Amino acid sequence: GAVVSQHPSRVICKSGTSVKIECRSLDFQATTMFWYRQFPKQSLMLMATSNEGSKATYEQGVEKDKFLINHASLTLSTLTVTSAHPEDSSFYICSASFRTGGYTEAFFGQGTRLTVV
């Protein structure tokens, strides 16, 4: 399958600082990328859909000014957690997808464990 690289895998930051997470599709062009958040022992919650060259579409309840998404190219989307607080500590996962044969094929990054202290 295709490869999606997510970086960093772990980050610890101080309250009030911003953290940027990168998601790259290494061997295919992803017109759409998705950002998920996962709390311990829970499922993935979709945060936003990132479309190349346009504004991201945020799910209900997700603060767009808090979680800035940029999808500047067909292979890179970034999620910036601004003014991070301890409650933002979580596991963030990106996926890159494309439609093929009438279904969505999604490939996931390895996730980023964010800890805000």
Place this chain on the structure above:
Amino acid sequence: SQQGEEDPQALSIQEGENATMNCSYKTSINNLQWYRQNSGRGLVHLILIRSNEREKHSGRLRVTLDTSKKSSSLLITASRAADTASYFCATDARQGAQKLVFGQGTRLTINP
């Protein structure tokens, strides 16, 4: 919002036994996919079943889909300790964007 409900939430069995996990969803779908997640890692795609299919096999995996009941099951036969992970179903809604919506997941533990 998450539309999938999975049961059981946690399942612990002995190595060699079969493990069955169930998933229910709410809206019409194009297809349903099952993913596996090892602790603290990304997701690995296991199998996809289209809305016009009823059963699909891949190695030790067997997936069924009942669109009338809006439910799916994942059966892992002859389980191994390495199968210990969380398993999620995800649906690709018929309408709207190409996003996947995940169920709550089943944490499977295989005891050696």
